[in-house]
Amino acid sequence: METSGAGAEELVAGLRSEHLRVTAARRAICAVLAEAHQEHLTAVAIHERAVARAGISIDPSTVYRTIEVLQRLGLLHHVHLGLGPGIVHLADDADHHHLVCERCGRTEDLPPGDVRAALAELAERYRFAPDSLHVSVIGVCAACAAAR
Amino acid sequence: METSGAGAEELVAGLRSEHLRVTAARRAICAVLAEAHQEHLTAVAIHERAVARAGISIDPSTVYRTIEVLQRLGLLHHVHLGLGPGIVHLADDADHHHLVCERCGRTEDLPPGDVRAALAELAERYRFAPDSLHVSVIGVCAACAAAR
DNA sequence: GTCAATGCAAACTTTTTGCAACTCC
DNA sequence: GGAGTTGCAAAAAGTTTGCATTGAC
Numbered sequence: 001m002e003t004s005g006a007g008a009e010e011l012v013a014g015l016r017s018e019h020l021r022v023t024a025a026r027r028a029i030c031a032v033l034a035e036a037h038q039e040h041l042t043a044v045a046i047h048e049r050a051v052a053r054a055g056i057s058i059d060p061s062t063v064y065r066t067i068e069v070l071q072r073l074g075l076l077h078h079v080h081l082g083l084g085p086g087i088v089h090l091a092d093d094a095d096h097h098h099l100v101c102e103r104c105g106r107t108e109d110l111p112p113g114d115v116r117a118a119l120a121e122l123a124e125r126y127r128f129a130p131d132s133l134h135v136s137v138i139g140v141c142a143a144c145a146a147a148r
Numbered sequence: 149m150e151t152s153g154a155g156a157e158e159l160v161a162g163l164r165s166e167h168l169r170v171t172a173a174r175r176a177i178c179a180v181l182a183e184a185h186q187e188h189l190t191a192v193a194i195h196e197r198a199v200a201r202a203g204i205s206i207d208p209s210t211v212y213r214t215i216e217v218l219q220r221l222g223l224l225h226h227v228h229l230g231l232g233p234g235i236v237h238l239a240d241d242a243d244h245h246h247l248v249c250e251r252c253g254r255t256e257d258l259p260p261g262d263v264r265a266a267l268a269e270l271a272e273r274y275r276f277a278p279d280s281l282h283v284s285v286i287g288v289c290a291a292c293a294a295a296r
Numbered sequence: 297g298t299c300a301a302t303g304c305a306a307a308c309t310t311t312t313t314g315c316a317a318c319t320c321c
Numbered sequence: 322g323g324a325g326t327t328g329c330a331a332a333a334a335g336t337t338t339g340c341a342t343t344g345a346c
Binding site: 079097099100101108126127128136141 | 227245246247248249256274275276284289
Binding site: 167168169171173174205206207209210213214 | 324325326327328329
């Protein structure tokens, strides 16, 4: 049922390739990320699922540290959409965009495609009023890319 | 030197039109917002400037409450770009987009225009690598619009 | 055995809330 | 005068950090 996108194995392999250690906590976190790769998981959600799944206790700080490591390896992204906690998803997710409600925080995925056309049709197609087209593109700036 | 966009008077008028009260704190906050309408101000920055400007003491919670009111009136937007504190800007800012660095949080404005073309050229023009085109469009969803 | 990773606890930042006092209309 | 606002204090939510211990390789 879990299909496209990186599997947990690829995330683990990423860790190994950097001579980082593969612990039970990291394995559980990678599994959760791999299964949920189209979802918008918060660190708290990852924590809950990882604990439930692995049947071991994992500290929240471990989740944050693992997210940080995986982000540094370029395997996932950690961004904030609208208000509320930051969310995480795998780097190799299909490109997609989000509609984020400023009021309730609800998010909806936009299929990839012609961004401009999608924006032009937003109001009608999704009955979503983009009060101002405030679009954030998350990536890595030149300075940070150079500092690697 | 401050030109386009809503002036403080328009924000104040917005409050009045809803029979909300215009207090010294709100006047100061509106003035700060009007002056800085192209900047990405955090609530803390607004607080500091408003206090400095008005020479009165304003509680941070008042700033948050005022931001909330102005957002409810549709006069400004409050979003989170990347990590860190949320930022605020006036609703009638010229449409613009942001490049947000996932690592350092630095943001750069993209001029309005053809979003699609801009995305395609990002890497070269801004030496910015959009690892995944993670675009968030902030607006109001149908459910919230109906619930007004 | 070594060094990375973890757990725990504490701190921190940003934001929200309860409530009595205040003040704008 | 009365409803909307404020300040203050406390709490909540999300995240980060220090440090001794544990565990992967």
